Amino acid sequence: MTFSFTLAATDGAARTGVISMPRGEIRTPAFMPVGTAGTVKAMFPEDVRATGADIILGNTYHLMLRPGAERVAAMGGLHKFMNWPRPILTDSGGYQVMSLSALRKLTEEGVSFASHIDGSKHLLTPERSIEIQCLLGADIQMQLDECPAIPIDHEKAAASMRLSLRWAERSKRAFEAIAKPGQALFGIVQGANYEDLRRESLDQLTAIDFPGYSIGGLAVGEGREEMFRVLDFTTPHMDKAKPRYLMGVGKPGDIVGAVARGVDMFDCVLPTRAGRHGQAWTKQGPVNITNARFADDETPIDPASDCPASRDYSKAYLHHLFKAGEYLGPMLLTWHNLDYYQQLMAALRAAIAAGRLADFIEEFRAATGETIV
RNA sequence: GGAGGGGUGGGAGAGUGGCUAAAUCCAGCAGACUGUAAAUCUGCCCGCUUCGGCGUACGGUGGUUCGAAUCCACCCCCCUCCA
Numbered sequence: 418m419t420f421s422f423t424l425a426a427t428d429g430a431a432r433t434g435v436i437s438m439p440r441g442e443i444r445t446p447a448f449m450p451v452g453t454a455g456t457v458k459a460m461f462p463e464d465v466r467a468t469g470a471d472i473i474l475g476n477t478y479h480l481m482l483r484p485g486a487e488r489v490a491a492m493g494g495l496h497k498f499m500n501w502p503r504p505i506l507t508d509s510g511g512y513q514v515m516s517l518s519a520l521r522k523l524t525e526e527g528v529s530f531a532s533h534i535d536g537s538k539h540l541l542t543p544e545r546s547i548e549i550q551c552l553l554g555a556d557i558q559m560q561l562d563e564c565p566a567i568p569i570d571h572e573k574a575a576a577s578m579r580l581s582l583r584w585a586e587r588s589k590r591a592f593e594a595i596a597k598p599g600q601a602l603f604g605i606v607q608g609a610n611y612e613d614l615r616r617e618s619l620d621q622l623t624a625i626d627f628p629g630y631s632i633g634g635l636a637v638g639e640g641r642e643e644m645f646r647v648l649d650f651t652t653p654h655m656d657k658a659k660p661r662y663l664m665g666v667g668k669p670g671d672i673v674g675a676v677a678r679g680v681d682m683f684d685c686v687l688p689t690r691a692g693r694h695g696q697a698w699t700k701q702g703p704v705n706i707t708n709a710r711f712a713d714d715e716t717p718i719d720p721a722s723d724c725p726a727s728r729d730y731s732k733a734y735l736h737h738l739f740k741a742g743e744y745l746g747p748m749l750l751t752w753h754n755l756d757y758y759q760q761l762m763a764a765l766r767a768a769i770a771a772g773r774l775a776d777f778i779e780e781f782r783a784a785t786g787e788t789i790v
Numbered sequence: 791g792g793a794g795g796g797g798u799g800g801g802a803g804a805g806u807g808g809c810u811a812a813a814u815c816c817a818g819c820a821g822a823c824u825g826u827a828a829a830u831c832u833g834c835c836c837g838c839u840u841c842g843g844c845g846u847a848c849g850g851u852g853g854u855u856c857g858a859a860u861c862c863a864c865c866c867c868c869c870u871c872c873a
């Protein structure tokens with residue numbers, strides 16, 4: 418069994434379907450919880466699964482440094498190591514080119530990082546990134562890319578995007594040499610917020626040919642409206658038969674708007690990080706549970722939810738746990754947020770299948786007060 | 791009764807003539823977080839404010855001084871030790 422993507426229904430530009438892989442199916446549009454260091458922080462894998470996650474993320478850079486890709490391979494691979502038997506998507510380390518820009522040097526060859534842990538030097542080339550992702554056993558792998566922040570001028574954005582293109586070719590060559598059947602490598606469309614660059618990137622990647630395409634370099638400072646504008650001139654030109662993955666996005670409203678523009682896959686640290694920081698995402702929008710107004714609120718976040726974290730604990734208790742610095746607070750709120758995100762994805766899939774996405778978006782806007790054009 | 795030490799903003803605790811509306815930490819209030827250097831970070835935290843300031847303030851009262859949380863006098867209170 419190999420990688421395949423089957424569309425079940427469309428509604429405008431939006432699609433719903435299934436990606437089939439040896440380790441399981443991924444219902445799209447999909448939200449993939451982020452488990453950078455081999456754990457979705459503060460969560461048990463079985464609870465992540467119970468929220469409805471079909472696939473989670475891992476990270477090349479972090480796992481390369483600790484515990485080391487070869488060690489994970491010796492332990493039987495990342496799935497066994499972390500007790501997550503379903504598909505795993507790994508980022509290539511491209512995001513760290515931006516987030517750790519102070520600790521790395523960029524050359525044609527690749528990226529040399531000074532470890533944020535102990536300062537040790539590590540060269541991450543496109544080939545080494547693929548090798549690491551294969552050692553980890555990642556089901557869906559990412560090419561190494563450069564993820565520049567926006568704003569960036571056209572010239573620099575073009576140079577960066579073309580570097581990522583050259584790395585895409587090298588990544589594919591390396592992948593074809595060592596990957597196992599059933600694994601997939603995605604190319605990453607770059608080009609900042611410039612239409613000509615996004616088109617050039619997409620055309621070149623399409624020529625190289627990947628089983629799925631990521632849209633990178635968004636949600637990096639440009640704002641929702643601008644991000645949607647970029648999607649508007651990008652997704653219509655993408656291969657309809659292949660999954661489209663908007664990397665690092667996002668807030669629920671970002672996801673809803675991107676799904677309407679034809680995006681199939683998402684990942685974001687927001688539900689987990691915000692959960693650890695006391696922010697709950699709800700059907701009415703985000704709320705900071707540490708606010709004093711919750712100190713005496715005996716109602717749960719969502720009494721109608723199937724998720725214990727959402728249903729069985731009062732806001733007053735969650736408020737207390739955070740105020741007291743208790744571990745259970747971040748655990749419960751992470752759990753709730755992941756469940757909320759998966760409920761949102763399930764609702765989007767159902768709405769697309771029923772041909773009523775526009776109605777769903779209107780209801781979402783009314784309930785959250787969010788602006789989604 | 792005697793000797794010594796000490797009383798600073800909600801708490802702890804710096805400061806011992808002007809750079810002090812008063813360090814720092816905690817508590818409190820609010821915000822942020824988008825392919826995770828994040829159980830993190832930021833702002834506010836005496837009152838009023840047109841955000842430029844203005845008014846009060848370091849146990850109390852009085853004094854020295856151009857100027858006092860800081861020096862002096864007396865008083866009040868707390869702690870330790872001796873009777």
